[in-house]
Amino acid sequence: MEEWRFIDFGLVDIRDMMAMDEAILKSDEGNTFFFWTPKKSIILGFFQKADIELDIPKCKDYTITRRISGGGIAFSDERCRQINYGVVGTIDNELFPMDIIGSYKQICGVLIDTLLHYKLNAAFRPINDVVVDNKKISGNAQTRWEGKLLQNGTLLLDFDIEEMLRISNIPKEKFLDKKIASVREGLTWLDRELGEQRDMEEIKNVIKEKFEERFHVGLKSGTLSEKEKELTNTLSPKYYSHEWVYR
């Protein structure tokens, strides 16, 4: 059976993680699946402006950066109960379809299989969400580079909606009870769905198994190559820079 590299980066500073993320995509170390858990942070989508999407003065104790893929804010509170993942794969029209929504569906299928394992009513909601009973439990974002794709996503185990609403810059005309109610009704997380806190390592192991089944590969623990480490060091200043984050 083909082996792909697996890395668990653990609890990370999101700026370092985004540099490693880009380095894995832009190096040539083969298909890779990786996990991390973000410290208290906000990641802007490529097309988002910080001062439009966020109430900046309220974000002082958050680390803010931007990723190279589109989509919306990835918000991580101090509970740190999120499993984030990355996949780098060569687009082959089998395991990783050329069609954008098809490729989201394929990778999100790993999370859906995981949630089904926990007997939850999980489904793919195009373009890039995984839902349980139509409530978003996972957001995903993809970019492509030289015949490869990079997809990042999160599985929420716990989530502080009130805190996200506090720091988000919701347009005045939408700042109504209805809007807040709809955000509350539109999101969920694993601890709530299961009625208990499961061990994060146990859930990661289920995700890994489902990944191996879906892609018909074995995941072998590895590390960044020297080339990837060098590229990470080169890319890292961007993710710490004012120009990149507040452009």
Added chain:
Amino acid sequence: MVLKKVQGIHKSKGGLIRSFVKAENGKIKEISISGDFFLFPEEAFFKIIDELKGIRAKREEVENKIEEIYRRENIQSPGTLPADFTESIMKALEV
């Protein structure tokens, strides 16, 4: 650069598009767009922003320009069409 004037908000199937536009003598002078949509290749987005400057602030001309850039740059934006960007921009131009 953020133009804190009229915000044009339009939701496409692919995400929320928030536009800020300043027009002068009927032409787009400054423009800024923020949103949670997806667009490939990402860098082509800046060409849209750059090339809309100087265009007449008319729906048809804005949409034609964006469509032209889509074709030239092979842009894909699942769930978001040139017409969606145009709608957001036109809303920002309404006073």
